[in-house]
Amino acid sequence: MPDDRRPLLLRTNENELVKTAVCDFLKDVGCLDATRVRLLNCPEDEDYVHANYVSTPxxxxxxxxxxxxxxxxxxDFxxxxxxxxxxxIVMLCNFFEKGARKCFPYFPNQGSLxxxxxxxxxxxSTMVSVLLVSCLLYKFPDVGIYSTNMKFVARIKTKHLHWVDWPDRGxxxxxxxIIQVLNIIKSTQTPIVVHCSAGVGRTGSL
Structure with a gap:
């Protein structure tokens, strides 16, 4: 019986394939083109970030x-x-797990990066149960290079929730x-970023 299924991951641009290979944590875990996040106002072959929008009803x-x-x-993140x-931002992994690097330190625990x-x-920051809740401020040039509706916004405050004891593959x-996480994040009207190491297991579970 012929298999009529079509691959969900489509890549039509050779340059994009190169960036995808370089930027993916796991080479066999890609993004769906239909829902992937695209970096705005940059060349099409440079708009890749390993992230997908996920909907609710x-x-x-x-x-x-x-x-x-x-x-x-x-x-890019x-x-x-x-x-x-x-x-x-909800972080479900630790920087090192079982002796292996799982996440680069993309935010500071003092000062600035x-x-x-x-x-x-x-x-x-403060500890709430197993959650390290940090307040971060990210700033960027007020020049409108990221998207047309952002050009007058130069700084954004975010809360970073680090769940410190969720083991990989466990x-x-x-x-x-989990109730505390949902209670903290439910008020926002903007997309909520969730990540673990590969962005599949713990992220999908939450």
Missing amino acids: TCSRRFICTQAPMEKTCR WVMCIQDRVEF QFDDITVTYMG VPPADTA
Whole structure:
């Protein structure tokens, strides 16, 4: 019986294939073209970031599910947050797990970090159960290069929720952490960024 299924992941541009290979944490976990986040106001072959919009019954872009930032993709990650005015980021992995790097430190725990023309500044944090909730301010040039509706916005505050005890390929301890996460993030009207290491297991579970 012939298999009439078509691949969900479509790549028609050779240059985009190259960037995809470089920027994906896992080479066999790609993004659906129909729902992937595209970096705005840049050449088509440079608009790739490993992230997809995920809908709910009431919102077509409620979540952005993505992989953990890599050293070479940190700026792309923050550009993505800028163009969607992201107010909440949920991190479900740790920087190292079982001795392996799972996430590049894309935000500071004191002072500021610079990613080319984007500055991310730490403004304080508190522990809520197993969640380290940090307040971050990210700033960028007021020149409208990211999207036309962002040109007058030069800084955005975001809350970063780091779930510190959810093991890779495992389940977290049974507690109220998931309820606390949802209660914190439910008020926002902009997409909520969620990531683990590959952006599939823990991210999809949440």
